[in-house]
Amino acid sequence: MSVKTFKKGELIFKDGDKITSVYLIQSGGASQCLIRGKKNIDLFQLGASHILGDQVILGAATHPTSAIATTETKVLEIPVETLKSHYEGAPQMLKVIIKSLADRLRLAMNEVRSAKLEKDSSPCPEDQVAKAFGAVFHTANHKGDKSTPGRVVVDWNLMKQYSQRVMGEGPKRLEQVINILVKLKLALYEMGKAPDNPDGPDEIQKVHFLDLGLVESFFEFYQYYYFKGGRSDLLKVDELCQQMLDGLLKMADGQEVDRFGIVSVDFAKFSEYCKNEIGINLNNDHFSRLEGKGVFMKRKNASSNGGGVLLQFEIKEFRSIFQSWKMLREIEKWNEKGFVDMDEKEEKPKKKVSGGPACPACSAELQAGAKFCSECGHKIVAAA
Known part of the structure; x- marks a missing residue:
């Protein structure tokens, strides 16, 4: 042995x-x-x-x-x-x-x-996602301590019991949902010794939710599009759209926000970012692709700084959408692995460009003889 x-x-x-x-x-x-x-x-x-x-x-x-x-x-x-x-x-x-x-x-x-x-044997099937995240939100919102500014604190044992008895959500899936929130820095665990085992290993004692509003936004977003006929495609992660939205948010960081929550980003600078960081030549097809995922922005001619075009959008809405996409990706990985890998290292997305033939719309690599781009669906016209 x-x-x-x-x-x-x-x-x-x-x-x-x-x-x-x-x-x-x-x-x-x-x-x-x-x-x-x-x-x-x-x-x-x-x-x-x-x-x-x-x-x-x-x-x-x-x-x-x-x-x-x-x-x-x-x-x-x-x-x-x-x-x-x-x-x-x-x-x-x-x-x-x-x-x-x-x-x-x-x-x-x-x-x-x-x-x-x-049946669907995934740890968190599609028809259970909204229920699982909704159970977390409603339990924390109803039973959590809100005396600390900027966070809601819930006793872990109380959370498991309440979620199971009232929401019908088991502790196993509940913990994995919270693991996703901790991984995305939307929550954190407070560890300690169990009262009945002071010499034992540290265990979860409390959960601190750092942005419960985003949890609510996600499960409302999911349940709306999952149960709305013909719109479930909005719940599929598009890596290129996620990279573009990430770039928009990075460029908007520190920019002045008006009284309606709208921020402006210089189109030329964003185009340069997409070329250098993502590897695409920004065009109208990319904006159409974003709009197909529910991401809309306004283009406005700048009246200062030598003219140009500004991209205007509500930054709070874009941040909520971006977090929802990140959660969707974590759920995909959870269903693939069977658990939420808290120790996974975040990989930097690879650029779409390559040495071979590329899509004229999104610059993604094309397979030989392809008639449509596998990334954006753009029709490929054969050279005469």
């Missing part, structure tokens, strides 16, 4: 692998799941003192599921032969009880597996 440590997100074993060892979790946690392409279908969440690979007791030769560490996890690896020798040496009555429990667990596992595969 030996102790092994698995990093967060590391595969402990995969379904179909031969069972050579059984793992007793000493600390940390693991997701017992099915891996299907880029998605992990979560079945159970296991923690300290739980066992992985126990199906070998019923004679299974291979793992029926996969196991992935959800945090840094230490396990005691017990070779199958060692486990079998202990099992065979146990009193007959104890062996019957163990086999009965293992068989009952197998039946429960098969039922859960079938149910998960029959």
